Amino acid sequence: MLSSRLPKDLSPSPFFAELERAKAEVFAECAVTDGRVGNAGGLPFIDMTVSSPVKAGLPIDLDAAVDEGRESFGCWNPDAAGWKSAREAVVEYYRERGGNFTAGQILLTASTSEAYSVLFKTFCDPGDVILTPMPGYPLLDTLAQLEHLECAPYFLKLQREKKKKIPALVRLRSPQVAGMTSGADFRFILDTDSLLAAPEKAKILLLVSPHNPTGHCVSREEWNAAVLFCEENDMILVVDEVFGDYGFSPEVRRSWEYVFGGKRDSRLGSATLTTGRGDDCGRESLWDAGGGDFVNLPEDGPKCPIFWLNGLSKAVGSPQLKLGWMAFYAPRERFEEFRAALEFVEDAYLSVSAPAQALGTALLPAAAAYESRVKERLLQNWQTLREAFPSKYCPEVLGGWYAVVRLGEDDEELTLRLLREKHVLVQPGFFFDFDEDGWVVISLLQEPVQFKEAIGRIREEDPHLGGHAH
Structure with a gap:
């Protein structure tokens, strides 16, 4: 039965x-x-x-966040994407790190696992295939199986790297990081050729960066190969970046930087990306999705939809609060279609609680x-x-x-x-x-x-x- x-x-x-x-x-x-x-x-x-x-x-410390959000615990203002105030807190979280999303590109979920479920329901039919990394976290297979989907592997492989010289200013200001990044000469990399073995029914390519458990982070070259693969095969690209704030090296990038551009101080690895407020990024990236709802969609961006998953579980070390989110990019001509589909699925459950959204709004400013x-x-x-x-x-x-x-x-x-x-x-x-x-x-x-x-x-x-x- x-x-x-x-x-x-x-x-x-x-x-x-x-x-x-x-x-x-x-x-x-x-x-x-x-x-x-x-x-x-x-x-x-x-x-x-x-x-x-x-x-x-x-x-x-949850005390201040509870005091700040307590008045909202008893509120019920259903919104399929999540409260706008909470989504704006997520936008600010990205902005502090050089990100460039708007509230219209954020959808809240009760967890990252639920975000996967929403994406699987929105874009996949029973029997479709999700490409997942091997080695990798076994929960991904379970989540796919519960949606009548199959998983097929692509591979991370161990490669010997030449030892890198660390800039003097980094050694001076971050001697601990400098010592670590200069000594190791083996690391895992994405075997991009293994993507070519993908089954015909593959619908989603899942990247995990930083990767659990190998610590691999997607480089620009690996990113470009993954995006091209998804464009050529009409696939969705999903990036699990729940560990995204815990990069160990100045060379580590958040993958959304590869989409939205910007500059970094190469000496320190600090983000100096644009804010999306109409300053040096230019307003050409901001697109009116209707009714003055501006979203950051570069006109010459990737041709495949991209979703970045994260949540309070790692950002503020609070898995018990059960709040995650998706930040997404899509080509302008399909953005509204995809957002409407995602909100249709989320509206069927409305699973994000009022206390979780209130606490998330209060806690995210303390995340850094x-x-x-x-x-x-x-x-x-x-x-x-x-x-x-x-x-x-x-x-x-x-x-x-x-x-x-x-x-x-x-x-x-x-x-x-x-x-x-x-x-x-x-x-x-x-x-x-x-x-x-x-x-x-x-x-x-x-x-x-x-x-x-x-x-x-x-x-x-x-x-x-x-x-x-x-």
């Missing part, structure tokens, strides 16, 4: 069943205080899979300061990790909350052994569809002292890795 959208077998796989048993064994060996696993005379448990800043001791706190920890932990392992086994991370390490053995057995013997929990690479065995995925969010301790335990597991070749 169950829907064919669901997997035929909903029970955990043998590996994850074994992992849960191993976790129970470890928890039984450790003391539990205030809900946290501690130490009962042995090694304390360290979770290197933590994905929530709230659980990693990096919550944002919050992201600075989180990035400081991410950079510190990444520095610890790259000092522990040569780059051949720990490829360069350009952004995001995760890193990958190849330890050269069966990742399922290694994950279980690290948990049972070292009390360190990591994620096995097979969960992310790595095409080689031996990869593990590590969160960079953990508290730095615990992170350093966990990395030390992992190195003890195979001592010859921390700087010597096999």
